[in-house]
Amino acid sequence: MKTITSALAIALAATTVSAQIEARATSTGSSTLPAITQRGNAFWNGNTRFYIKGIDYQPGGSSKAEDPLADPSICNRDIPEFQKLGLNTIRVYTVDNSKNHDECMSALAKAGIYLVLDVNTPNYSLNRADPGPSYNPTYLQSIFATIDAFAPYSNTLLFFSGNEVINAPNTTNTAPYVKAVTRDMKQYIGERGYRSIPVGYSAADVAENQYLMAQYMDCGSTQERSDFYAINNYQWCDPSSFQASGWNVVVQTYSNYSKPLFFSEYGCIKPGPRTFAETKGLFQTDMTGVFSGGLIYEYSEEGNGYGVVNINGNSVSPVGSQFSDLQQELASTTVPSGDGGYSANNAQQDCPSQGKNWDTKPFTGSDLPATPSGANKYFQNGAGKGPGLSGGGSQNAGGGSDATAASGAGQVTATYGSGSGGASSTSTTSSAASSLVVPQMNALPVLVGGMVVAVSFAFGMAVF
Ligand SMILES: *[C@@H]1O[C@H](CO)[C@@H](O)[C@H](O)[C@H]1NC(C)=O
Ligand SMILES: *[C@@H]1O[C@H](CO)[C@@H](O)[C@H](O)[C@H]1NC(C)=O
Ligand SMILES: *[C@@H]1O[C@H](CO)[C@@H](O)[C@H](O)[C@H]1NC(C)=O
Numbered sequence: 424m425k426t427i428t429s430a431l432a433i434a435l436a437a438t439t440v441s442a443q444i445e446a447r448a449t450s451t452g453s454s455t456l457p458a459i460t461q462r463g464n465a466f467w468n469g470n471t472r473f474y475i476k477g478i479d480y481q482p483g484g485s486s487k488a489e490d491p492l493a494d495p496s497i498c499n500r501d502i503p504e505f506q507k508l509g510l511n512t513i514r515v516y517t518v519d520n521s522k523n524h525d526e527c528m529s530a531l532a533k534a535g536i537y538l539v540l541d542v543n544t545p546n547y548s549l550n551r552a553d554p555g556p557s558y559n560p561t562y563l564q565s566i567f568a569t570i571d572a573f574a575p576y577s578n579t580l581l582f583f584s585g586n587e588v589i590n591a592p593n594t595t596n597t598a599p600y601v602k603a604v605t606r607d608m609k610q611y612i613g614e615r616g617y618r619s620i621p622v623g624y625s626a627a628d629v630a631e632n633q634y635l636m637a638q639y640m641d642c643g644s645t646q647e648r649s650d651f652y653a654i655n656n657y658q659w660c661d662p663s664s665f666q667a668s669g670w671n672v673v674v675q676t677y678s679n680y681s682k683p684l685f686f687s688e689y690g691c692i693k694p695g696p697r698t699f700a701e702t703k704g705l706f707q708t709d710m711t712g713v714f715s716g717g718l719i720y721e722y723s724e725e726g727n728g729y730g731v732v733n734i735n736g737n738s739v740s741p742v743g744s745q746f747s748d749l750q751q752e753l754a755s756t757t758v759p760s761g762d763g764g765y766s767a768n769n770a771q772q773d774c775p776s777q778g779k780n781w782d783t784k785p786f787t788g789s790d791l792p793a794t795p796s797g798a799n800k801y802f803q804n805g806a807g808k809g810p811g812l813s814g815g816g817s818q819n820a821g822g823g824s825d826a827t828a829a830s831g832a833g834q835v836t837a838t839y840g841s842g843s844g845g846a847s848s849t850s851t852t853s854s855a856a857s858s859l860v861v862p863q864m865n866a867l868p869v870l871v872g873g874m875v876v877a878v879s880f881a882f883g884m885a886v887f
Contacts, residue, residue, distance in 0.1 A: 458620075461650055463765050475715055476509065476511045476753060477539070477718035477719070478505065478731075479514045479688055480721070481515070481516045483723075485725075488545045490518045490522060493527070498527035498530060501722065502531060504746075508731075508753055511537060517541065518540065521809045522572075522811065524573065539580050539581050546816035547562055548562070549601065551597055555823050555825045556818070556823040559798075559821060559824075561821075564809075570582065570611055574612065579620060580621075581623065581651065582623075583623065586625045592629060593782075598783050602791055606832070609833065615805060621651050621683075622650050623640065623682070625655065626654050626655065626687075627655055631780040634677070639772075641682060641772040642789055643774060644831070646833035651682050653687035654673075655686070656673065659701035665710075674709065680713070681768075684713060689701065690719045692728050696744075699748050702752040702753060703755065711759050711765075712765060724742050731746045785825075792827065793832060794824065795823055797822040805839075
């Protein structure tokens, strides 16, 4: 608490004169939003609790791998709708790491919207059926290039190292690879000199192992533990309640977890009509001590009944009353005052034992696969240009590693980069920086925003 108080004093003293300069100096990319940090089991905007009020955004659907943030005509069509809904976060499942994202990330920042990002793509991902060979340098190069492409933006909230890789009771053998990838991403972020962008996993709603995976992602050495855990949860089907939905049990189950938790997908559509009443439920104090909000599945209607808008070329129209119902729920939802009952010091979990629902052999306990040796050069040199969505794919690229990592693996031992990315993102960063040059007319709002930025960065550094 002492640190916080003195940081506040320093920050306040600094704001009047140099707020704008500080905001620019500490900003790492195109955005004017303060970076979100993580402390205890919660996210923070400075010293204010940050809750995810989000929506999952994959126009075109999951089968059509498309990057909505590489095309300003797509993101600029949808950002005004996000604003009407009152959202502060979107999740994007697939991006093209060979493309520039300055314009969309900047437009999102101006709208007050953060990004939670999946780093995997259909062709650059772990192979559930045979994970060992797919954990290889070609794969890691792609996800590291995605980090390079998005780390410079201060409104990049967090990265998902994997999404629903474990999708059945019998696929927990993939868990050590998911965790190894998480470790490698954290090491890459550290050694490239980026800010500590949280890395974690988005877990499918598989009753047999969703909580075991949470324990697993929090066990072992510091550098192997993920920074948060996200669950997909469709238990609350309107009309329902905290008790009737079983969310009370979910909260109980996760109540001693030490890291931030949120719903990476929610929004049951059965039996219908969906009224989004659980959106209000998500921000009640019986939830907020343990969970930090969530993302509605999903923005666009893709034939599965979950969308709140229909997209037709450049135009967007509501799906029935889904859009306005969600809008009303979000507008009438307030977050708890103060810290929302968060826990500062929950203990670390133990690794699950092998059993009927948890089989990670040959890697048991906290053992993980070693980083494939062919990938070590990326920590030092940067990942270089990303392969994008049309590259040759990684799953059969060779060079995989099944060796067990030595203890201490993943530790950030040197900082090779300066946080400005590899070759491919140098241009991203410089053009991002130039977009920060605002005309005089806009100086006042930026200055006001800048004070907030300066204060929260001081907190971020002091308490992180
Ligand atoms: C998991 O079980 C399903 C049937 O329930 C089966 O089709 C699949 O091959 C199994 N996967 C693995 C990796 O054992
Ligand atoms: C948290 O509670 C679960 C039971 O719900 C238990 O298995 C686990 O060991 C507890 N973890 C800690 C760190 O106390
Ligand atoms: C890349 O993914 C597409 C589908 O997303 C698939 O049709 C194609 O075969 C993949 N290419 C490689 C090399 O894996």
